[in-house]
Amino acid sequence: MTYQQQTQTRYGHCDSYFVESHDDGIYAARAEARERARAIARMQQRALAEELSRMTSEEYQEDIMEHMEHMESQTIPDVNSIDIQTEIQWFMRPYLLDFLVEAHAAFQLLPETLFLAVNLLDRYCSRRVVYKRHYQLVGCAALLIAAKYGDRKDRVPTVRELKSMCCSLYDDEMFTQMEWHVLQTLNWIIGHPTVDAFLQLALSExxxxxxVEHMTLYIAEIALFHKEFVSTRPSILARSALALARCILSRTQAKTSDWAGAYDPQTVMSLSNHLYQPSGVLSRKYSSMHLSNVSTTVDEFLQHQAQIARRQAAPPTPPATVVLEEQKTTSEAYLGPSTPQKSHYGAVMQHGCLTPPITPENEQFGHGNMAKPQALPHMYPSTPTPDHPSNVQHQAQYYQNSYLHPQRT
Incomplete structure (x- = not known):
């Protein structure tokens, strides 16, 4: 009997000489069971680690908050130092922030990376003189440092990618040198508690x-574009932006006894005044569905508030009887001579204030002796005439052309 016949007799008919053993299925099932047990053990360890981390954070919550508040006071930029810069001006800031927002979204970085990058940029400008041609380079270096500090390593932008986004205006060595110079200037202190860090603490309650989270981040990023919020503490800005976001979305506000409820009303009002003209780049960023389309929600909220304000400001329609009496009085005035009456609207507006009419003196009634009425003293200074909008627009357009389309020398 041949080998093939013996194989067919033992295992049945088979076209191949290689026959699978029944023991291999048992080994595969055991291996799958071991892998399943390992996955269950990893999940249990992760859950245990999260529970221990939560218990530890609750135990040291007060110490963590105290340290964060201390760090934010040590890492606040100085607006007065930025004011004395020789070349860079505040109207240049929105153009650079638009670039950073686009780069931040392109690399899909964490929200705290953007806030940290802007903080590093402002702190560097508070201590060093920055030339206009290097302003974008400092922003790129700040974004690179912030991404390396707290973001995922696989999403940290490379120098080649940043160079490409800057249209090859700077060499590779310039990015490395500026990164080192920013760190040296800030004494390697990067641990700035951002608005997003305080926001996560408030939302954890x-x-x-x-x-609500996306709306708060949208409002906080709008504040990055304005000078008055540069020196505002991130803890105050986070709580105030959260309170405004809950107001826009008609959510219940936090209790005043809670940490999240201790917001600053003045900061809330200032933030609400800057919702009307956000950056176009920022508005498009938060119009996506994965960010809850909060920019469209804000626009609808503002339109609704404007309609309410117009209805409240509309003057009431006078009754018809009053109009008829006024017409009757006017028609009877021409029937004969009558004693002249003081005008009901005799008061005039002088320099924005209600001023009573001038009563003539006795000597003014003499024949040929009519004295000219004396002009009222200027009790209130006149409002300075602002710059013509075309001049401001011309300056912004000139900077945009020279900044976004520079000529290499």
Missing amino acids: VAYDPE
């Missing part, structure tokens, strides 16, 4: 609401 309540149930997670992604729309």
Whole structure:
């Protein structure tokens, strides 16, 4: 009997000489069971680690908050130092921030990376003289440092990518040198508690609401574009932006006894005044569905508030009887001579203030002796005439052309 016949007799008919053993299926099942047990063990360890981390954070919550508040006071930029810069001006800031927002979104970095990058940029400008041609380079170096500090390593932008986004205006060595110079200037102190860090602490006290979080981040990023919020503490800005976001979305406000409820009303009002003209780049960023489309929600909220304000400001329609009496009085005035009456609207507006009419003196009634009425003293200074809008627009357009399309020498 041949080998093939013996094989067919033992295992049945088979076209191949290689026959699978029944023991291999048992080994595969055992290996799958071991892998499943390992996955369950990893999940249990992760859950245990999260529970221990939560218990530890609750135990050291006060110490963590105290350290964060101390760090934010040590890493606040100085607006007065930025004011004395020789070349860079505040109207240049929105153009650079638009570039950083686009780069931040292109690399899909964490929200705290953008806030940290802007903080590093402002702190560097508070201590060093920055030339206009290097302003974008400092912003790129700040974004690179912030991404390396707290973001995922696989999403940190490379020098080649930043160079490409800057249209090859700077060499590779310039990015490395500026990165080192920023770190040296700041004494290697990068640990700035951002608005997003305080926001996560405030949101941890309540149930997670992604729309509230996205709305708060949108309002906080709008504040980055304005000078008055540069020196505002991130803790105050985070709580105030959160309170305004809950107001826009009609959510319940936090209790005043809670940490999240201790917001600054003045900061809330200032933030609300800057919602009307956000950056176009920022508005497009937060119009996406994965960010809850909060920019469109803000626009609808502002339109609704404007309609309410117009209805409240509309003057009431006078009754018809009053109009008829006024017409009757006017028609009877021409029937005969009558004693002249003082005008009901005799007061005039002088320099924005209500001024009573001038009563003539006795000597003014003499024949040929009419004295000219004396002009009222200037009790209030006149409002300075602002610059013509075309001049401001011309300056902004000139900087945009020279900044976004520079000529290499």
